[in-house]
Amino acid sequence: MRAPTIRDVAARAGVSKSLVSLVLRGSGSVRPEKRQAVLAAVEELGYRPNAAARSLSERRTRTVGVLLDDLRNPWFVDLLDGLTERLHDAGLRVLLGDGRLDERLGEDLTRTFTELRVDGVVAVGTLQDPQALRAAAGRVPVVVAGAREPELPGVDVVTGDDELGARLATEHLIRLGHRRIAHITGRGAVGALRRRGFETAMRAHGLADAALVENGDLTEEGGHRAAVRLLGRTPRPTAVFAANDITCVGALSAAAESGLAVPRELSLVGYDNTSLARLRHLSLTTVDPSGHEVGLRAARRLLDRIQDPDRPGTVELTRPVLRERGSTAPPAASR
Amino acid sequence: MRAPTIRDVAARAGVSKSLVSLVLRGSGSVRPEKRQAVLAAVEELGYRPNAAARSLSERRTRTVGVLLDDLRNPWFVDLLDGLTERLHDAGLRVLLGDGRLDERLGEDLTRTFTELRVDGVVAVGTLQDPQALRAAAGRVPVVVAGAREPELPGVDVVTGDDELGARLATEHLIRLGHRRIAHITGRGAVGALRRRGFETAMRAHGLADAALVENGDLTEEGGHRAAVRLLGRTPRPTAVFAANDITCVGALSAAAESGLAVPRELSLVGYDNTSLARLRHLSLTTVDPSGHEVGLRAARRLLDRIQDPDRPGTVELTRPVLRERGSTAPPAASR
DNA sequence: CCGGCGTTTTGGACCGCTCCAACAGCGGCC
DNA sequence: GGCCGCTGTTGGAGCGGTCCAAAACGCCGG
Numbered sequence: 097m098r099a100p101t102i103r104d105v106a107a108r109a110g111v112s113k114s115l116v117s118l119v120l121r122g123s124g125s126v127r128p129e130k131r132q133a134v135l136a137a138v139e140e141l142g143y144r145p146n147a148a149a150r151s152l153s154e155r156r157t158r159t160v161g162v163l164l165d166d167l168r169n170p171w172f173v174d175l176l177d178g179l180t181e182r183l184h185d186a187g188l189r190v191l192l193g194d195g196r197l198d199e200r201l202g203e204d205l206t207r208t209f210t211e212l213r214v215d216g217v218v219a220v221g222t223l224q225d226p227q228a229l230r231a232a233a234g235r236v237p238v239v240v241a242g243a244r245e246p247e248l249p250g251v252d253v254v255t256g257d258d259e260l261g262a263r264l265a266t267e268h269l270i271r272l273g274h275r276r277i278a279h280i281t282g283r284g285a286v287g288a289l290r291r292r293g294f295e296t297a298m299r300a301h302g303l304a305d306a307a308l309v310e311n312g313d314l315t316e317e318g319g320h321r322a323a324v325r326l327l328g329r330t331p332r333p334t335a336v337f338a339a340n341d342i343t344c345v346g347a348l349s350a351a352a353e354s355g356l357a358v359p360r361e362l363s364l365v366g367y368d369n370t371s372l373a374r375l376r377h378l379s380l381t382t383v384d385p386s387g388h389e390v391g392l393r394a395a396r397r398l399l400d401r402i403q404d405p406d407r408p409g410t411v412e413l414t415r416p417v418l419r420e421r422g423s424t425a426p427p428a429a430s431r
Numbered sequence: 432m433r434a435p436t437i438r439d440v441a442a443r444a445g446v447s448k449s450l451v452s453l454v455l456r457g458s459g460s461v462r463p464e465k466r467q468a469v470l471a472a473v474e475e476l477g478y479r480p481n482a483a484a485r486s487l488s489e490r491r492t493r494t495v496g497v498l499l500d501d502l503r504n505p506w507f508v509d510l511l512d513g514l515t516e517r518l519h520d521a522g523l524r525v526l527l528g529d530g531r532l533d534e535r536l537g538e539d540l541t542r543t544f545t546e547l548r549v550d551g552v553v554a555v556g557t558l559q560d561p562q563a564l565r566a567a568a569g570r571v572p573v574v575v576a577g578a579r580e581p582e583l584p585g586v587d588v589v590t591g592d593d594e595l596g597a598r599l600a601t602e603h604l605i606r607l608g609h610r611r612i613a614h615i616t617g618r619g620a621v622g623a624l625r626r627r628g629f630e631t632a633m634r635a636h637g638l639a640d641a642a643l644v645e646n647g648d649l650t651e652e653g654g655h656r657a658a659v660r661l662l663g664r665t666p667r668p669t670a671v672f673a674a675n676d677i678t679c680v681g682a683l684s685a686a687a688e689s690g691l692a693v694p695r696e697l698s699l700v701g702y703d704n705t706s707l708a709r710l711r712h713l714s715l716t717t718v719d720p721s722g723h724e725v726g727l728r729a730a731r732r733l734l735d736r737i738q739d740p741d742r743p744g745t746v747e748l749t750r751p752v753l754r755e756r757g758s759t760a761p762p763a764a765s766r
Numbered sequence: 767c768c769g770g771c772g773t774t775t776t777g778g779a780c781c782g783c784t785c786c787a788a789c790a791g792c793g794g795c796c
Numbered sequence: 797g798g799c800c801g802c803t804g805t806t807g808g809a810g811c812g813g814t815c816c817a818a819a820a821c822g823c824c825g826g
Contacts, residue, residue, distance in 0.1 A: 099548075099570070101812055112776050117814060125774065147546040148483040148492070149812035152781045157483070167508045168706065176502065180529065189543055192527035194515065208524055211482040213434075235434070316710060349712035371503065375651060377684035377713070436782055447806050452784060460804060484782035487811045 100141040109137035120145065151213065159189045160398065161209035165221035165243075167194055171368045171387060172220050175242050178391025179218060186399055188215065195223055206232040216398045219243070222284055237401040241394035242387070244285045244411075252397040253411045256385030258286050261416035262293025265337045265365045265383050268418055270301050273426045274335040274363060278308035280322040280347060282339030287314075290339050290367065308333055312343045319346025327354050327362075334362065334427040341366035341373045344380055348423070359425035369419050379422035389414045435476040444472035455480065486548065494524045495733065496544035500556035500578075502529060506703045506722060507555050510577055513726025514553060521734055523550065530558055541567040551733045554578070557619055572736035576729035577722070579620045579746075587732040588746045591720030593621050596751035597628025600672045600700045600718050603753055605636050608761045609670040609698060613643035615657040615682060617674030622649075625674050625702065643668055647678045654681025662689050662697075669697065669762040676701035676708045679715055683758070694760035704754050714757035724749045 102120075106113040111130055118126055119134040137143070151157040160183055164172060180190045193208060206228055209217055217236055219229055222243040230248050232238055239252045247253065269277050279294040281287050291309065298307040308329065310322035319338055326333055327350060338344035344366030348358060356362045366373055369384035393412055401407065437455075441448040446465055453461055454469040472478070486492040495518055499507060515525045528543060541563055544552055552571055554564055557578040565583050567573055574587045582588065604612050614629040616622050626644065633642040643664065645657035654673055661668055662685060673679035679701030683693060691697045701708055704719035728747055736742065 103812080113813085114776055114778095114815085115774085118775085121814085127774070130774085144542075144545050146487070146548060146812055148487045148548065149781090150814075152481070152483045152487055152783085152812080153814040155781070155814095167511065168505065170503065170505065173502045176529070190529075192529070194511070194525075194527070207479075210479050213481060213483060320711065345710055345712055349710075352712065372707075372710075375680055375684075375707075376655065377680055377687065438782080448783085449785090449806055450804085453805085456784085462804065465804085481782055484811090485784075487813085488782080488784040490784095490811070 099146075100143045101146070102143075104141055105134065105137045105143050108141060109133040156215050157189075157213050158187060159191055159212065159214045160216045160218060161191050161193055161206070161212070161214040163193050163195045163206065163209070163217060163219045163223065165195045165219075165223050169221065170370050170372075171385070172242065174387030175220060175391040175394070178388040178393075179220075179241065179395050180391075182392050182395035183398070186395075195219075210235065216402050218394055218398060222286070237398060237405055239394050239398045239401065241390055242385075244289070247409070247411070249409055250406070251409045252394075252401060253409070254390055254394040254397055255413065256387075256390060256416045257413035258289035258385075258416075259293035259296070260413075261367060261383040261385060262290040262337070263297040264416065264418045265367065265381075266294050266297035267301075268381070268420070269335045269337065269363060269365060269424065270297065270303065272335075272363065272424060275303060275427075276306045276308070276331060276333045277303070277335045277337065278310065278326045278333040280310050280312040280319055280326075280336060280338045280343050282312060282314050282343070287339055294337055312339055312346075314340055314343060316342050316346040316349075319343030320350045321346075323347035323350035324353075327351070327356070335364070335424070336362065337365045339367060341368045341370045341380060341382055344382070344423075345372060345378060348378065348380075359423050361428050363424040363427070365424060373419070373421065381421045381424040382419050384417045384419050386414055386417060434481075435478045436481070437478075439476055440469065440472045440478050443476060444468040491550055492524075492548050493522060494526055494547065494549045495551045495553060496526050496528055496541070496547070496549040498528050498530045498541070498544070498552060498554045498558065500530045500554075500558050504556065505705050505707075506720070507577065509722030510555060510726040510729070513723040513728075514555075514576065514730050515726075517727050517730035518733070521730075530554075545570065551737050553729055553733060557621065572733060572740055574729050574733045574736065576725055577720075579624070582744070582746070584744055585741070586744045587729075587736060588744070589725055589729040589732055590748065591722075591725060591751045592748035593624035593720075593751075594628035594631070595748075596702060596718040596720060597625040597672070598632040599751065599753045600702065600716075601629050601632035602636075603716070603755070603759065604670045604672065604698060604700060605632065605638065607670075607698065607759060610638060610762075611641045611643070611666060611668045611670075612638070613645065613661045613668040613671045615645050615647040615654055615661075615671060615673045615678050617647060617649050617678070622674055629672055647674055647681075649675055649678060651677050651681040651684075654678030655685045656681075658682035658685035659688075662686070662691070670699070670759070671697065672700045674702055676703045676705045676715060676717055679717070679758075680707060680713060683713065683715075694758050696763050698759040698762070700759060708754070708756065716756045716759040717754050719752045719754050721749055721752060 102113045102116050106116045116134050119131050183190055217238045219240045220242050233248055233251050241254050281291050298304055310326050312318040312322045336347050338347055344364050351358050351362050366380045366382040369382045373380035373382040437448045437451050441451045451469050454466050518525055552573045554575045555577050568583055568586050576589050579590055616626050633639055645661050647653040647657045671682050673682055679699050686693050686697050701715045701717040704717045708715035708717040
């Protein structure tokens with residue numbers, strides 16, 4: 097008892113398989129009564145087209161592979177929402193792949209997608225092995241979303257403007273009246289940009305001397321350690337801008353251990369607007385990289401590139417938004 | 432310039448396409464020198480088999496579809512790790528699908544997977560529409576992991592023993608000396624089981640009268656509201672067991688607002704051992720449903736069912752583990 | 767009644783792979 | 797020498813769709 101094929105449907109409807117194919121693909125030039133007969137047969141038999149057969153003969157899969165670098169990072173979900181929304185509208189199916197998994201197995205990150213002959217690949221976030229992307233980019237349209245590093249030829253990049261976001265965060269603190277402001281860094285290209293945004297803002301307000309920087313590693317632990325070092329300095333910073341929310345939570349726990357009240361005695365700003373920041377118990381002021389928007393635009397880019405694979409690579413930055421919550425306030429002294 | 436096919440490889444290696452196929456599938460009866468020639472040609476041409484063509488002729492895809500109910504729920508990641516680990520070992524590719532997405536589009540949850548003719552489906556978590564699963568179960572092996580509801584014929588269920596986990600949590604509180612203990616409920620079948628575990632444990636220790644129950648909805652907001660109601664009662668409970676970590680965080684913020692110190696004046700236990708619970712700033716005692724183990728076993732079940740699709744459905748429960756952290760302590764009175 | 771033309775419908779080639787029956791070679795044995 | 801059996805190898809028939817050239821149909825004007 098095998099799944100019905102297009103021929104079974106044809107037999108049942110009393111037409112040729114070609115006609116069935118036409119109906120299924122929505123051709124206009126089919127007599128209405130035949131169309132009805134075909135659709136009825138499809139319904140009765142519970143027919144579902146075989147994607148493998150279709151893509152074999154169509155020489156395209158109508159499928160886009162999305163490579164995630166880390167499922168544990170929640171920020172990608174908004175991005176994914178935007179991405180799938182638009183790709184679905186364009187009639188493309190979306191398949192998720194766990195980048196770290198393939199890597200752990202020592203396989204080419206994009207091997208599965210290559211074998212499936214996906215029509216395009218979206219790499220979400222910073223991948224461990226940009227080399228694999230370079231190879232893939234030769235064969236299939238590739239867009240990087242939510243990360244900047246691999247500026248590869250023929251690859252589009254869509255991500256939040258990290259430097260601007262960092263500037264927004266820093267200026268928010270300055271506007272509140274803070275002067276002695278610290279930054280806990282991230283890593284990689286994104287980390288560098290956020291740091292630069294911080295330093296640019298401080299310099300622009302003549303606060304270059306009041307700027308402190310400690311290294312973090314985008315983990316809670318790293319944030320905690322960096323904050324402990326920062327809070328040990330004299331004079332103590334009155335505000336900290338952390339490279340991401342997780343780091344910020346680490347800093348928050350360090351503040352609690354030092355008996356410092358947040359935001360009264362110490363203001364904190366994170367980055368990414370993860371669900372973490374929204375927890376009322378944490379309520380972090382943070383920079384929202386507007387992942388949904390990034391996803392929408394990445395989809396747009398991919399669709400364009402599928403149309404015209406040879407266009408030069410582009411870099412598109414979306415404008416982040418500051419979300420003010422309960423972890424920032426004017427410094428105690430200036431009250 | 433199309434992707435090379437098996438015929439191109441054959442021509443280059445000076446053999447027939449059948450021989451190439453044999454080599455690629457690892458047949459033993461191929462002369463070593465020919466094998467080398469084929470592999471060299473594969474390498475030189477950068478040949479990758481076409482999955483669609485292969486599965487069309489093999490009549491199987493070596494692919495398993497994993498249906499996630501909610502990417503924002505982090506607990507599924509551990510499960511996924513275990514699942515993919517074993518499925519990969521068995522030579523199966525894993526494709527992730529976002530259940531909510533398809534549902535939002537009004538499409539059959541499993542439509543994509545059906546069209547792709549996946550060899551099996553794993554539904555992770557509680558799906559909105561169990562009906563879709565029932566339909567799928569007729570066509571393809573289906574295993575439900577991390578949820579219990581749909582006890583459908585011919586479907587295996589693998590999940591944590593929620594009732595036991597709830598009992599462990601409750602008994603932990605009782606052992607610490609708590610008597611007046613509250614439970615904030617979850618939803619659905621899982622919620623019912625965790626509640627039953629709580630009530631069973633209370634009754635077993637003669638504390639049925641000291642048990643309080645408030646309804647939650649598995650969200651932070653719901654946890655907060657329920658906790659506010661609980662803390663308003665007199666006498667106040669000294670400990671709360673929440674149906675999941677998120678709910679527990681909501682309760683934590685309610686405690687903070689009431690000026691109650693955790694764990695000194697109020698002990699809290701969550702469920703799921705999400706990354707949330709591990710944050711040092713929250714440090715929730717929680718029940719670890721051992722998702723990795725659930726994933727491994729779900730994979731095992733699926734592989735068995737692929738072998739023998741007609742075996743009756745089974746229910747397999749894994750043993751959860753209590754993770755003691757900083758949100759529980761003996762009650763203030765008994766110190 | 768026939769030819770011409772636009773609309774529908776159809777058979778068959780083909781997409782890239784696997785599977786299988788059949789075949790080529792090659793000793794060994796009677 | 798002929799036959800058998802074994803190891804390697806091969807061509808061709810599918811798998812289930814799409815696509816296209818050609819056939820069938822219907823209608824009209826001459």
